[in-house]
Amino acid sequence: xxxxxxxxxxxxxxxxxxxxxxxxxxxxxxxxxxxxxxxxxxxxxxxxxxxxxxxxxxxxxxxxxxxxxxxxxxxxxxxxxxxxxxxxxxxxxxxxxxxxxxxxxxxxxxxxxxxxxxxxxxxxxxxxxxxxxxxxxxxxxxxxxxxxxxxxxxxxxxxxxxxxxxxxxxxxxxxxxxxxxxxxxxxxxxxxxxxxxxxxxxxxxxxxxxxxxxxxxxxxxxxxxxxxxxxxxxxxxxxxxxxxxxxxxxxxxxxxxxxxxxxxxxxxxxxxxxxxxxxxxx
Amino acid sequence: xxxxxxxxxxxxxxxxxxxxxxxxxxxxxxxxxxxxxxxxxxxxxxxxxxxxxxxxxxxxxxxxxxxxxxxxxxxxxxxxxxxxxxxxxxxxxxxxxxxxxxxxxxxxxxxxxxxxxxxxxxxxxxxxxxxxxxxxxxxxxxxxxxxxxxxxxxxxxxxxxxxxxxxxxxxxxxxxxxxxxxxxxxxxxxxxxxxxxxxxxxxxxxxxxxxxxxxxxxxxxxxxxxxxxxxxxxxxxxxxxxxxxxxxxxxxxxxxxxxxxxxxxxxxxxxxx
Numbered sequence: 319x320x321x322x323x324x325x326x327x328x329x330x331x332x333x334x335x336x337x338x339x340x341x342x343x344x345x346x347x348x349x350x351x352x353x354x355x356x357x358x359x360x361x362x363x364x365x366x367x368x369x370x371x372x373x374x375x376x377x378x379x380x381x382x383x384x385x386x387x388x389x390x391x392x393x394x395x396x397x398x399x400x401x402x403x404x405x406x407x408x409x410x411x412x413x414x415x416x417x418x419x420x421x422x423x424x425x426x427x428x429x430x431x432x433x434x435x436x437x438x439x440x441x442x443x444x445x446x447x448x449x450x451x452x453x454x455x456x457x458x459x460x461x462x463x464x465x466x467x468x469x470x471x472x473x474x475x476x477x478x479x480x481x482x483x484x485x486x487x488x489x490x491x492x493x494x495x496x497x498x499x500x501x502x503x504x505x506x507x508x509x510x511x512x513x514x515x516x517x518x519x520x521x522x523x524x525x526x527x528x529x530x531x532x533x534x535x536x537x538x539x540x541x542x543x544x545x546x547x548x549x550x551x552x553x554x555x556x557x558x559x560x561x562x563x564x565x566x567x568x569x570x571x572x573x574x575x576x577x578x579x580x581x582x583x584x585x586x587x588x589x590x591x592x593x594x595x596x597x598x599x600x
Numbered sequence: 601x602x603x604x605x606x607x608x609x610x611x612x613x614x615x616x617x618x619x620x621x622x623x624x625x626x627x628x629x630x631x632x633x634x635x636x637x638x639x640x641x642x643x644x645x646x647x648x649x650x651x652x653x654x655x656x657x658x659x660x661x662x663x664x665x666x667x668x669x670x671x672x673x674x675x676x677x678x679x680x681x682x683x684x685x686x687x688x689x690x691x692x693x694x695x696x697x698x699x700x701x702x703x704x705x706x707x708x709x710x711x712x713x714x715x716x717x718x719x720x721x722x723x724x725x726x727x728x729x730x731x732x733x734x735x736x737x738x739x740x741x742x743x744x745x746x747x748x749x750x751x752x753x754x755x756x757x758x759x760x761x762x763x764x765x766x767x768x769x770x771x772x773x774x775x776x777x778x779x780x781x782x783x784x785x786x787x788x789x790x791x792x793x794x795x796x797x798x799x800x801x802x803x804x805x806x807x808x809x810x811x812x813x814x815x816x817x818x819x820x821x822x823x824x825x826x827x828x829x830x831x832x833x834x835x836x837x838x839x840x841x842x843x844x845x846x847x848x849x850x851x852x853x854x855x856x857x858x859x860x861x862x863x864x865x866x867x868x869x870x871x872x873x
């Protein structure tokens with residue numbers, strides 16, 4: 319051990335170092351996802367249950383008229399497919415935030431937060447990693463759905479990608495923001511009841527908004543203000559090679575707001591500080 | 601005994617010992633740092649410095665404020681009052697420059713149990729912007745030094761407590777820091793594992809010139825020529841070479857000195873409303 323480790327330290331970080339960091343965080347998230355096979359299976363089973371059971375059961379009850387981006391009458395399964403894709407991303411976003419709470423409780427989060435790279439960038443990398451994992455799940459779902467005769471135009475598989483990335487970032491940033499306010503893992507069950515279910519059901523994922531408006535004008539406005547509705551519509555239009563500019567604006571804006579909020583919440587002087595040290599530490 | 605921030609007299613300055621830091625820049629400088637959790641005061645006007653190539657023991661009972669201080673140094677918590685700098689880089693103004701010079705082993709385990717030993721190292725390297733090839737090379741070198749080369753592919757979950765700690769030290773050294781913080785790194789380990797880790801850390805000081813801040817509540821981990829900071833109820837009660845602190849406390853050994861110092865602190869606490 320004769321070599322000195324007092325190395326030459328340059329100031330600042332190169333672009334290559336930023337890219338290395340991003341690759342490392344995405345790689346680690348992918349490894350964790352692959353190690354948790356149950357997570358992958360459950361992420362697929364959930365939307366497939368809706369598709370194979372719920373959609374078939376409600377096919378005759380819920381009629382869907384011709385609404386953009388569809389140019390003809392469609393089966394109910396076709397209508398809810400984009401909603402189920404967004405649902406995968408919603409659950410994944412919350413799952414990522416759950417893992418952040420877990421990491422914080424187990425101490426792994428410290429490894430990330432003591433990195434010398436800017437904290438906003440580290441959180442952004444976490445977000446990108448979570449989105450990448452959600453893309454794997456969504457495309458696996460689309461593959462299975464194709465055998466169920468849910469086949470958008472071939473180009474749709476490509477044009478939907480940017481929409482999925484943006485939606486994934488938005489929902490991941492929301493999950494990150496929520497996780498910054500959760501002190502203990504046990505409190506996460508509340509997220510299911512107060513975030514995931516209301517966001518999913520008060521949206522256009524399962525029924526068109528004009529249908530909702532007929533039933534309850536109040537719920538219609540709630541759905542309109544729900545960013546998840548716009549994630550669903552952005553995905554729906556993109557799947558057919560079209561852009562829904564309102565949805566794009568809302569999702570883009572919400573991504574920025576949630577991301578800024580999450581970075582603010584994880585600031586050491588505001589985020590972890592108020593929680594105090596972990597048990598046993600002082 | 602009065603608190604002192606000056607290193608003990610007679611000890612060679614760090615640059616004289618290893619020819620580093622001729623400017624006399626401390627590895628770690630903590631200047632009047634205070635911290636509260638709501639109404640509860642955890643640290644009050646804490647000041648001391650750690651020299652490069654020195655072993656400084658931060659001695660305090662559970663609840664003394666050691667982990668809070670570590671969280672402030674590592675920027676996990678924001679600094680409410682005072683100033684912390686690492687080799688002259690203010691942790692608040694230049695966190696990137698400060699943190700890249702710092703390696704840390706926290707009190708709770710911070711390894712990813714589901715990843716392998718090598719994967720944990722590669723992840724840490726990526727967080728410091730170290731390219732994959734270089735990270736593998738450094739990782740292999742670190743694992744060999746710490747006697748973990750044969751466990752590189754093992755899941756961390758399958759390691760013993762001592763091996764996990766050694767891995768955490770390897771990880772903390774991977775980006776070649778100049779200051780190493782260890783927060784009660786030997787808690788829960790058997791006698792041999794404790795001795796091995798302590799020996800290795802002391803070797804880092806003498807052979808590689810790293811400044812070490814070793815938080816502990818175990819007296820037998822401290823040697824007479826170490827620097828010592830006694831932290832009690834969030835206040836520095838004494839700082840200096842162990843022999844000097846012991847002498848000034850009028851005690852025979854560090855254990856007696858600590859008891860005498862903290863007893864005085866209890867009286868002080870009663871005197872202040």
